Amino acid sequence: MTKHTVINKRLFINIGTNPTLDFYSTRIVFIDPQVEDYQSLVLGVLPDTSVVLLDANQDGIKQISQVLESHQGITSLHIVSHGAPGCIYLGNTQLSYETLNYYAADLMGWANALSEDAQLLLYGCNVAQTEPGVLFIRCLSELTGAVVAASNDLTGNAALGGDWELEVSTGDIVPHLAFRQEVIAAYTSILPVVLDPSFDSDGKVTTNLGSTDIGRSIALQDDGKILVAGVSNNNFAVVRYKSDGTLDSSFGSAGKVNTNLGSTDIGYSIALQGDGKILVAGVSGNNFAVVR
Structure with a gap:
């Protein structure tokens, strides 16, 4: 696959080449390549969908802003990445409640590219889980002007405990996924944060100092x-x-x-x-x- 390739009426863009290439679709999917088997998702989008593959070594929020700054009228923006409660991981950085202020100008810039009734769908695992997760998507909705939907459990393969429902949203919508049903049914992974097993055997450390x-x-x-x-x-x-x-x-x-x-x-x-x-x-x- 070349860096700019039309696949079955789907436009695929590698962010490292021409990020301002004109889209013919009002539905855009941004995929972080650190997601397992992202290739099947690229090939599995619905017709008339533009797919942008992010650079894993660069700031993902800035990359999305760079693509969107020359576009208008986008009705649905889909972000496929690893997630955690109140957080999504894009490129070499994360977008979370704690970083919203830092990226506020970028996110308000996204609003200029979106239609008045646009949906912003976050596919990462557990993003809207817990109170901080819900607060995160509410603030993201306020900054972008879009109705935001995200999952409060694992996203992906059912045998691993996942599903493809975005159960929590900031408005009264039915989220319309960007992928063909047979593709998500065949997807073999889930989209949680990937922990490093070389760090205390499971990627997590808890230390009790004796009090709060x-x-x-x-x-x-x-x-x-x-x-x-x-x-x-x-x-x-x-x-x-x-x-x-x-x-x-x-x-x-x-x-x-x-x-x-x-x-x-x-x-x-x-x-x-x-x-x-x-x-x-x-x-x-x-x-x-x-x-x-």
């Missing part, structure tokens, strides 16, 4: 070790992990350091000096606080 523990900031050392700062029992807390996710026993007490500044203490940010010393900034009572 919240990690708020992260920093990477040159040797690959990971520093996480936050709060535990109203004290500054810092934990250091090895690159494989295990606690670094050479740091503090079994990889953990708690610092009591005498009040309600919360570490909000962590940074490394050039000499390797660690700075944690936050609040103690009603005062600024910095610990080194």
